[in-house]
Amino acid sequence: MNGIRQNIAKIRQRIETACHKSGRNLADIKLLLATKTVSPDRIQIALETGETLIAENKVQELKEKYSALQSLPHTKHFIGHLQSNKINDLLRCDVACLHSLDRLSLAEKLQKRLTATNRTLDVLIQVNTSKEDSKFGLPPERTLDFVRQVSAYDRLQVKGLMTIGLFSAEADRIRPCFQMLRQLQEQIRAAEIPNVRMDELSMGMSGDMDIAIEEGATILRIGTAIFGARPLPDQYYWNEHPNG
Numbered sequence: 001m002n003g004i005r006q007n008i009a010k011i012r013q014r015i016e017t018a019c020h021k022s023g024r025n026l027a028d029i030k031l032l033l034a035t036k037t038v039s040p041d042r043i044q045i046a047l048e049t050g051e052t053l054i055a056e057n058k059v060q061e062l063k064e065k066y067s068a069l070q071s072l073p074h075t076k077h078f079i080g081h082l083q084s085n086k087i088n089d090l091l092r093c094d095v096a097c098l099h100s101l102d103r104l105s106l107a108e109k110l111q112k113r114l115t116a117t118n119r120t121l122d123v124l125i126q127v128n129t130s131k132e133d134s135k136f137g138l139p140p141e142r143t144l145d146f147v148r149q150v151s152a153y154d155r156l157q158v159k160g161l162m163t164i165g166l167f168s169a170e171a172d173r174i175r176p177c178f179q180m181l182r183q184l185q186e187q188i189r190a191a192e193i194p195n196v197r198m199d200e201l202s203m204g205m206s207g208d209m210d211i212a213i214e215e216g217a218t219i220l221r222i223g224t225a226i227f228g229a230r231p232l233p234d235q236y237y238w239n240e241h242p243n244g
């Protein structure tokens, strides 16, 4: 349990070091705790250190932990693949930002639901920068067009882009994924699309956060390095229902 506090301190230190190295401003980087498989009492320990941002990647888990966490001040993001039939549940759990918008059918259904409940939702567009079949997200070359189309849905507030880097131990192969996301951000900014902001780059996990910071990340999604290893490999948590 104690480990969580120490791990967060280590991560904060790593962020500082990477910022120094790349001349980035510490204030421009948000730490998002990836809490899948982590129990509410352990999440509470993390929140009590002063962290405020947590993220789940399955709606079922979001629902299960909702009431246990309700009394603790925090903000919730959603970083998993979202099936349309789970939209209502997601919105009921007060999710502030969806990191995985990757298809128009989902945008359309979110817009309908948000209109009916008279609210808005921050979204990031998920891009498949590693071209691995196993990952969700738009092909990079379709991202600009997609953002243009999403901009028509006024209940969705596009804030930036998200990607999962290549699974690799080699920095030389991971870095281009993050560079690509940064280039897309610049390309989309230059297009000056109304109702679209490109402030956020959600990239970097426990294994590649230092590279992500060097390449411009503003949101780091960190699980393992804070809460320890999960019972199953990542593919299990990500690959359930492609295109579902």
Ligand SMILES: *Cc1c(COP(=O)(O)O)cnc(C)c1O
Pocket: 034, 036, 057, 079, 080, 164, 205, 206, 207, 221, 222, 223, 224, 225, 237
């Ligand atoms: C679990 C998860 C993370 C965190 O990964 P770690 O390697 O445990 O830091 C980041 N992004 C997504 C989408 C995740 O599902």
